[in-house]
Amino acid sequence: MGRLIVGFLVAGLVLSNCIGTDIVEDFVEARVTVANKIEVMLVNDQYQLEGLYFDNTGARQSADFNWNSSDPAVLQIDESGLVTALMPGTSTVTASVNEAMESFAVEVLDPAVVDEDSVRVIQAMEGDRTAELRTVSSYQLEGTAILRNQDGLRLILTEDFETSEALPGLYIYLTNNTASVANAQELGEVTAASGQQEYEIPQGIRINDFSHVLFYCKPFRVAVGEGEFTP
Amino acid sequence: MLRIFIIYLLSLCATQLAFAGDGWIQPKGSGYFKLSQYWVIADQHFTNTGGIDPNATRGTYITSLYGEYGFTERLTGIVYFPFFVRALQNEQVSGTTGEVILPGDAVNSVGDTQLTMKYGIVQNDKIALSGSFSLGLPFGNNSGGRDGSLQTGTGEWNQMFRLDASKSFRVGELYPFASVYSAFNNRTNGFSDEFRFGAKVGLLLDKFLIQLSLDGVESFQNGDANFNSDGTGLYSNNAEFLALTPELSYFVKDSWGISAAYAGAVSGKLIFARPAYSVGVFLAL
The missing domain is CATH 2.60.40.200 (Superoxide dismutase, copper/zinc binding domain)
Structure with missing residues (x-):
């Protein structure tokens, strides 16, 4: 009986010593977003956009962004995300990394016909x-x-x-x-x-x-x- | 007739071996001792609505000593001492990258201990009725591990009053027995009081003792909510359950044997939703 008890205790200690592993199914689609979107610009304004890229686990990673303006005559954008407003109108800006992308519209206004201060206030506002x-x-x-x-x-x-x-x-x-x-x-x-x-x-x-x-x-x-x- | 009488005595003896949960008490100078290993590993739990939700896999292992000793023909002293309790949590690994998201964790300590005095109110051939008073001693760790959520005890003192009634029968050549109990557990430190109840049927077949227990716990919901605590698994406040436990004991010798049990919750709230297992070695003096 003594051996049985010793064996019992040893088996119990061995059994209870194991910390296992849980696999978390944490795959998500990669995502791109623009951290500092802008809704309104005045002709001749420039604005630097910043893209954010999140990988398949949701972790932020550095990446090479492709920037595109749907109407380059209205809004020009270079490879660093610097946008230049050229003429009144609306253009859709798209930031992408591989298949992940985000788009948003930017309205370009003529400073000669709008209240410039009001536009600056709108630009500074960051909505909820x-x-x-x-x-x-x-x-x-x-x-x-x-x-x-x-x-x-x-x-x-x-x-x-x-x-x-x-x-x-x-x-x-x-x-x-x-x-x-x-x-x-x-x-x-x-x-x-x-x-x-x-x-x-x-x-x-x-x-x-x-x-x-x-x-x-x-x-x-x-x-x-x-x-x-x-x- | 003599054979039947011997079987009847064996049945009574086996019933006494079964645990303190029955109406019988230990005769003066007699004792029953058990070394047990209990464990539950759960990756899901019963929620407060009775539904089942997943959780990171947690385990609790309890190695305990249990002893009953008859101080007089009416009074039995009982000790439950979980001298090694280990609570653990699995590590979590990303299925996408294989990297560890959260490392595993474990805590070891002595567990909450219980001292009981049990008095035989009625002890005769027809029925065995006993009342007991238990003191729950919070020797366990109620805030272990890196985030404080691993527990080997509740951290609260409690006092439990319990009534047990047992009766053995004759069915042909067999002598099954049945027991019922109810208890009130007065808990402290913000824990809700509990009503406990249960029933058991058992049968001695040669060297095997077969038992089936139904145990329930209902919370009075008169304590604190869990919202600002980390109690989990076996140690949540307001935990409730109804569990079925088949147990098989084998008498290697007249004085000692081994046992194994499986406990599965039929329903529950705020408690693990996976079965618990136990194995043990018992000795009767």
Whole structure:
């Protein structure tokens, strides 16, 4: 019986020593976005665009961007992303890396016929980005998240935010891949299960750096809810 | 007749060997001791709505000593001492790049321990009824690992009052037995109190003792929410479950044997949704 007990203890210790591996299916389509889009320019203005490229895990990578203007007579763009407004009209700017691309329209105005100061204000404005939240689990999670750049970049969960109080360790992230927090920006633990709340975003992060907000249960290492920012 | 009487005694003895969860108590000077290894590995859990959600794979291994000893003909002392508990979490690796996203983690410690005094209220041929009082001692670690979410205990003291009733029967040449229990677990440190209940049927066949248990835990939901805690798996607050446990014991000798059990949750809330297993070596004095 003594040998049996010793063998039992040894087997138990060996059995309990193994830490296994979980494979996370974290493939996402590569994504391109322009960090500093502009809606309006005045003739003869120049503006430097910055492209962001995220690989198949959502990690930001350096890349060679292809820049294109749909109407080069209105808006010229060089290989570095420097745009020059040439004449009144509208042109669509496209940034691409391989198959990934993003396009947006730029309106060029004649400074002789518009209020230049108003245009400058519009150019300086950085609109909110909004995400409708949804659960991706059996736990309740709903509401709206807003990315707002006003006295610093913040994430706001609006009054209609609500999640389950049964969840332990619920954290909020900005990410380009909702299957993983590997390249995500943690904003902190969700402070209340319902109602409006705000989270400061560290300096250096811009409003277009991330495509999604992710609610992640740290102890279980699993996504609970998410929302995709628009625009 | 003598043979039947011997079988009946064996049946009573086996029932006593089964665990403290029954109405029988240990006679004065007698004891029962068990060395067990329990483990559960789960990649999914029951949510608060009773649904099942995935999670990173977690495991809990408990190596424990359990002992009963009859101080008097009515009073039995019981100790449950999990002297080595290991909680672990698998590493997470990207299926796209093969790189480690989050490393695995583990914590080892002594686990939450339980001291029990059990009193035989009625002990006769017809029925065995006992009441017990248990003290739960938070010797485990309730905040282990790199992120504090690995636990080998709840970190709370608790006191449990329990009533057990057991009866053995004669069915032809067989002597099965049945037990039921209910308990109130008073928990502290923000944990909800619990109502526990269960039933067991068992049968001794030659050297084998076959048992099937149904155990349930219902939370009174009068404690704190989990929202600001890291309790998971076996140690979540407001965890509830209904589990079926078949157990097979084999008497190698009259005084000792080995056992194996499988526990599968029929339903649950805030607890692992994978079966637990245990094996053990027991000794009767």
